[in-house]
Amino acid sequence: MEDRHRMHNFRSNTLPAIVMVGPVTLFMVLLVAVPLIYVAVMSFCSIDDNYNVVFQFTWKNYVRLANADYMKIYGQSLLIALITTVLSLLIGYPFAYIISRSDSRWKKLLYMLVIIPFWTNSLIRIYGWRTFLGSNGWLNTALQALHIVKEPVEFLFQRGTTVLGMVYCLIPFMILPLYTAIEKVDGSLLEASSDLGARRIITFFRIVIPLTASGIFSGCLMVFIPCLGYFFVSEILGGGNSDVIGNLIERQFQSGNNWPLGAALSIILIVVTLVLVKLFQKAGGNMEDLGM
Amino acid sequence: MRMKRRKRTVLTRIRDVLFCAIIYLFLFLPISVIVVNSMNATTSKPYLAWKGFTLAWYVRLFDNTELLGSFRNTMIIAVVSTLLSTIIGTMGAVGMYKYKFKGKSIIDGLLYIPVVIPEIVLGISLLTIFSKVNIPRGMLTLILAHVTFSIPFVIFNVRARLAGYDNSIDEASMDLGANRIQTFFHVTLPVLAPGIAGGALLAFTLSIDDIIISYFVNGQVKTYPLRVMESIKSGVAPDVNALSTLILIATIVFVVLTQSGILNKNKKR
Amino acid sequence: MGYIVELENVDKIYGENHVVKSLNLKVEEGEFLTLLGSSGCGKTTTLRMIAGFEEPTNGNIRVEGEAIEDKEPYERDVNTVFQSYALFPHMTIYDNIAYGLKMKKVPKDEVQERVLHMMDLVQLGGFEKRYPSQLSGGQKQRVAIARALINRPKVLLLDEPLGALDLKLRKQMQLELKRLQKKLNITFIYVTHDQEEALTMSDRIAIMHDGILDQLGTPTEIYEKPATRFVATFIGETNIFDGAVADVKDGQVQVTIENGIISAKDFMSKSGQYVTISVRPEKMKFRDTPTTDFTIPAVVKDYVYVGSIIKCVVELPNGNEIRIERLAGQELPELGTTIYPYWDMEDAVVIHGQEQEMLRAMDSIQFS
Numbered sequence: 067m068e069d070r071h072r073m074h075n076f077r078s079n080t081l082p083a084i085v086m087v088g089p090v091t092l093f094m095v096l097l098v099a100v101p102l103i104y105v106a107v108m109s110f111c112s113i114d115d116n117y118n119v120v121f122q123f124t125w126k127n128y129v130r131l132a133n134a135d136y137m138k139i140y141g142q143s144l145l146i147a148l149i150t151t152v153l154s155l156l157i158g159y160p161f162a163y164i165i166s167r168s169d170s171r172w173k174k175l176l177y178m179l180v181i182i183p184f185w186t187n188s189l190i191r192i193y194g195w196r197t198f199l200g201s202n203g204w205l206n207t208a209l210q211a212l213h214i215v216k217e218p219v220e221f222l223f224q225r226g227t228t229v230l231g232m233v234y235c236l237i238p239f240m241i242l243p244l245y246t247a248i249e250k251v252d253g254s255l256l257e258a259s260s261d262l263g264a265r266r267i268i269t270f271f272r273i274v275i276p277l278t279a280s281g282i283f284s285g286c287l288m289v290f291i292p293c294l295g296y297f298f299v300s301e302i303l304g305g306g307n308s309d310v311i312g313n314l315i316e317r318q319f320q321s322g323n324n325w326p327l328g329a330a331l332s333i334i335l336i337v338v339t340l341v342l343v344k345l346f347q348k349a350g351g352n353m354e355d356l357g358m
Numbered sequence: 359m360r361m362k363r364r365k366r367t368v369l370t371r372i373r374d375v376l377f378c379a380i381i382y383l384f385l386f387l388p389i390s391v392i393v394v395n396s397m398n399a400t401t402s403k404p405y406l407a408w409k410g411f412t413l414a415w416y417v418r419l420f421d422n423t424e425l426l427g428s429f430r431n432t433m434i435i436a437v438v439s440t441l442l443s444t445i446i447g448t449m450g451a452v453g454m455y456k457y458k459f460k461g462k463s464i465i466d467g468l469l470y471i472p473v474v475i476p477e478i479v480l481g482i483s484l485l486t487i488f489s490k491v492n493i494p495r496g497m498l499t500l501i502l503a504h505v506t507f508s509i510p511f512v513i514f515n516v517r518a519r520l521a522g523y524d525n526s527i528d529e530a531s532m533d534l535g536a537n538r539i540q541t542f543f544h545v546t547l548p549v550l551a552p553g554i555a556g557g558a559l560l561a562f563t564l565s566i567d568d569i570i571i572s573y574f575v576n577g578q579v580k581t582y583p584l585r586v587m588e589s590i591k592s593g594v595a596p597d598v599n600a601l602s603t604l605i606l607i608a609t610i611v612f613v614v615l616t617q618s619g620i621l622n623k624n625k626k627r
Numbered sequence: 628m629g630y631i632v633e634l635e636n637v638d639k640i641y642g643e644n645h646v647v648k649s650l651n652l653k654v655e656e657g658e659f660l661t662l663l664g665s666s667g668c669g670k671t672t673t674l675r676m677i678a679g680f681e682e683p684t685n686g687n688i689r690v691e692g693e694a695i696e697d698k699e700p701y702e703r704d705v706n707t708v709f710q711s712y713a714l715f716p717h718m719t720i721y722d723n724i725a726y727g728l729k730m731k732k733v734p735k736d737e738v739q740e741r742v743l744h745m746m747d748l749v750q751l752g753g754f755e756k757r758y759p760s761q762l763s764g765g766q767k768q769r770v771a772i773a774r775a776l777i778n779r780p781k782v783l784l785l786d787e788p789l790g791a792l793d794l795k796l797r798k799q800m801q802l803e804l805k806r807l808q809k810k811l812n813i814t815f816i817y818v819t820h821d822q823e824e825a826l827t828m829s830d831r832i833a834i835m836h837d838g839i840l841d842q843l844g845t846p847t848e849i850y851e852k853p854a855t856r857f858v859a860t861f862i863g864e865t866n867i868f869d870g871a872v873a874d875v876k877d878g879q880v881q882v883t884i885e886n887g888i889i890s891a892k893d894f895m896s897k898s899g900q901y902v903t904i905s906v907r908p909e910k911m912k913f914r915d916t917p918t919t920d921f922t923i924p925a926v927v928k929d930y931v932y933v934g935s936i937i938k939c940v941v942e943l944p945n946g947n948e949i950r951i952e953r954l955a956g957q958e959l960p961e962l963g964t965t966i967y968p969y970w971d972m973e974d975a976v977v978i979h980g981q982e983q984e985m986l987r988a989m990d991s992i993q994f995s
Contacts, residue, residue: 079457082538086453087465089446090509094468097506101483102471108486161381164374176378178613183385185609186392188567189586190602193594194388197395202406204391234384257680258713260700262778263730276717287474295476298569302590312478312570319482319574329486332479339475354514356473362697363682 102336109329119325127330136314140334143310146225146300147293150232154240154289155282157233162244163274180241192231192302196222199303223305231299239288243356247281248274283351291339311335389606396599404593415600422597428585429601435497435581436565439504444558446505447512452546454513455520469510480507481574488575495577503575504565511564512557519553629692631656631814632677632782637686639672639838646672648838650686654782654816659808661817661825664835665861670818673835674784677816678707690781701730706775708785712767714759720746720770721755727778741777748807749773765796772807782814789824801828822862826850834858856981859905866911866949868904872896879972886943887922891975903978908938908952910974913966921969925949927960941966 112122130136165176183191198204199221206218221227251274259269275282297312311334318328347353398405399412419425454462472480484503485495493499527549531541547554569583576584586598632654639647647669654660662670675681677688679700688695695703706727714723721742728738746752749769759767768788775783788804789797805828808815819825825832826846834841834849834857842854853859860867870884880893882902891904917924925941928948932938932955939951939959949968953959960966 083453083457083459086449087457087459090450090453090469090513091461091465093446093506093509094465097484097487097502098468098471098480101487102479104487104490105479105483157381160377164378179382180385182606182610182613183389184567185563185613186389186602186606187583187586189569189583189590190392190594190598191388193586193590194391194395197391197406198387200406234388237385252711252713254709254711254713255715257678257700258707258709258715258774259726260680261678261705261707262727262774263701264726265699265701268730273715291474291476295478295570297478298587312476315478315482316573319485325486328482332482335476335479339479343470343474353470354517356470363699 105329105332108326109333111326111329113324113326117323117325124326127327130327131330131334139309139314140311142225142308143294143312146229146232146308146310147290149229150236150293151240151286151290153229153233154237155286158237158240158244158285159282162241163248166245166248177245180238184238188235189298189302192235192299195227195231195234196302199227222303223307225304225308228300228304228308228310231303232293232296235296235299236289236292239292240285243281243284243288244278247278251277279349280351283346283349284356287342287346287351288356291335291342294335294338392599393603393606396596396603398596398599400596405595406593415596416604419597419600424580425582425585425597425601428580428582431497431500431579432566432582435500435504436562439501439508439565440558440562442501443505443508443512443561444554447509447557447561448516448547448550448554450509451513451516451520452542452550455517455523469513472507473510473514477507477568477570478574481571484571485574495575496579499575499577500572500579500581503571504568507568507571508561508564511560512554515557515560516550516553519550523549630654631691632816633687633689633692634673634677635687635689637673637676637688638684639669639676639681640684646838647676647683650838650840652833652840652843654814655831657812657814658830659805659815659817659828661819661829661832662835663819663822663825663832663861665820668835669838670820670835671786674707674786674816674818677782678705678784679703704780705782705784706778706780708771708775708783708788710787710790712759712771712791714767714770714774716759718758719755720751720757720759720762723759723770724774724777726774731778745773745777748776764792765800768792768800772804776807776811776813780813782816783808785815785817787819788817789819789821797824804828826862834861836861851976853905853976853978856903856905856978859903859976859978864908864950864952865905866908868906870902870904872898872900872902874898880977881920884923885945886924886947887917888920889923889969889975890920890972891970891977892972893977895979896977900979901981903981905976905978906970906974908950910970911949911951911968912970913941913951913960913968915966917967918969921967923968924965925968926965927962930959930962941968 108119109127110123110125112120112124112126114120165173165180168176196203200206201218201220201222203221205221206215209215209219255273255277256269259273260266264272294310295312295315297310297316300306300308300310300313311331315328315331315335318324318331343353395405396415397411397413398408399414400407400409454465481503484499484506488495488499523546527545528541531545532538536544567583568581569587572581572584573587580588582601586594589595589598630653632652634650634652637647637650637652638645650669650673652673662673664670672681676683677690679695679698679702683696690704715726718726724745725738725742728741733741743752743755746754749772751766751769751773754762754766754770759770762770768791771788785804789800792800801824804815817825817828826849829846831843831845832849833843836855836857842849842858844852844854849858850862853862853865856867859865868882868884868889870882870889872880873883873888874881875893875896875898878892878894879890880896880902881888881890882904889904893902896902913925923943925943927939928942929940930937931940935955937953937955937957937959939953940948941951941960942948951959951968
């Protein structure tokens, strides 16, 4: 009797489970897990004279990663990512705070206004910055017309402009989790804090910040990590003067280049990502918050 | 007496409004550049100097078959990959919520990878595997790639909805004589609809805007963002700006329509 | 000694909503005052204005004679116990309770001593290191009270603090709160919609209705001498009769209602005035024949047994129902028979100036 019961359960659950979860599994295994493993394998491969990948074990790629020029770029990339993250947080937090605490009639509109720019292709928007900041750009034209400067100012092709572009591209990934986290803070906690004698600034640091820590962590993660790979931003705004790790990888994967070396460079990004995610979890971050 | 407190409130309000205004200016500045430049009469590269107002680019745009073709590719990829990732993701989310099976935590972990890992890593890993198994790069690989990075976002959205899902309504449905499939379509799916819609919207947005992953798996097929990337070296022509402006207007209309629809529903309640 | 809290002509208007209308209220030092009313009557808004979370649109609020409208909540010597407890989820119980003292920069040793003492007082000794999520509803409630009381506020404001607890715990906490209040001799202003809770705990009750203070008095006064039709129906069960005064003599009025004549003791009424008469079910009597003072017939419709009490529902000719309450075992009329309800003259309360309420009640279904 009990056996039949179990049989029935087995038959009625296995088939639907396979039908429902099978396709996801297929995609995640074949197009996420396997390719990443393959990249890891490739990072130990050699190349022949025609830059074809040869399955012959070597440490050479990893040795080349320690090259001084590369080291400089890792440092630069991490620095750009760090500054971008800090700026995004400093701008994004008060902004998310204000819109999440605004009148409910306005809230939805204010929120949508953050998202709408991101429905226009990001390359074009980055190019818009270039049009605005370039030596023949609008800002320079305006400054010259107003006789504030005589010669065009070179705004572009510096680390600063790359950071500007990164902040611009990535700040919604900071604002949105912060907004969600701040929304969740029960207003009566703020009232309670005030009632117990805390001024606004103290309430902010003692109550609001700790309660939105998870949002802060996930925002920082979602800004910092992509920042290492957004090669097109530094290409368009940085003009080769402020490469990020992404630029190094991209060059190796243009046709006919050294894929195994590119694979090894990618491993750096994977390791950085893993470390940061681990830190995120250690700090009490919730992985679900990352899905937006 | 009471003035002091009110004055302080007004001052903080002014400060907040100013701050937000600056941020919105920052967000919308490049967009206004795009819109204005789409009406620039200049015809010489790099199309920067202002040569007067014209709407000619909005007409000429329709002769630029390369540009329109890339836009068509982007739309096809976005629609197909959104459909696929929404179906696969929804089934997956429900399946993983309902059934226990071996390796579930592994799939769960894999789902986070496309979300957190830099896009470039996903892009090159797909490129290497596609070239290894000799899948010719083109529409197929683009769609496969887009489905792959969209699925987790659909799943997380549906899962958020499932978190508040009352299992007893499924049991009630079956108690009332509906089989599993009928229950799924008549009960489970409608309840999850807002999460599914949110996930689909996100998948669509990610797909039409994707540069990095498409850049590595496109082969000869040009999507709209990739077409733009190519033209950046020589200066983006105003017809590209014109198309972007049209897309922007279309999305704003879409957002306004859907949002006001939601508002109306709320009012009815 | 003056009043500890005074509200003078206080108005609160949100857009089109006039939530509190020209409220005057004086709270005595050391008393347990309850603001009682149904949801949306303005009681919570009143409390929040005293705490400083809301600003009055008009009028003045004084604490110990000092105007406080311009003070922020953190500058006021009042503390609040929130309906949702509002415990800080990321702090231990100890840190929650110590929060107010830390804000006042009280020395660490003293903080520790006072927190531990307070925790003993609310019977939470040993819970210092726990977090709010690890506590039961009743324990959270005690933390919320301790966190507010430790600041030795001049007034403690409590916003439906027992609303989320189950019945048994609520009863127990009512007694405990009352005990604490007497022991610490702090003025409590307590908001609730539960009339039984108000009657049990309060020194005085302020009944609010549609933003207006209907009546302020001791529980007994409120029960025995309701000043408005609303108070009469809101506190306890009652039978309401609306009519016009037909005759006044010797401190007694005869009132014509739809179904006949009833009478009550009253010195205030004039002939022709509209009045409302309220009689508690337990004060109702009945006999087989009409008298000159009581001429309404009624048919016995139903009995409802509520433990030791039997409620008898009788129907008047116009379809209105009234209730008569008896202890089990006492004599009651038989089902279906016609009786003539009456009461001792002094057991009825005559309420004046309720024409508006009366008209409104006549439009809707008669409630009793």
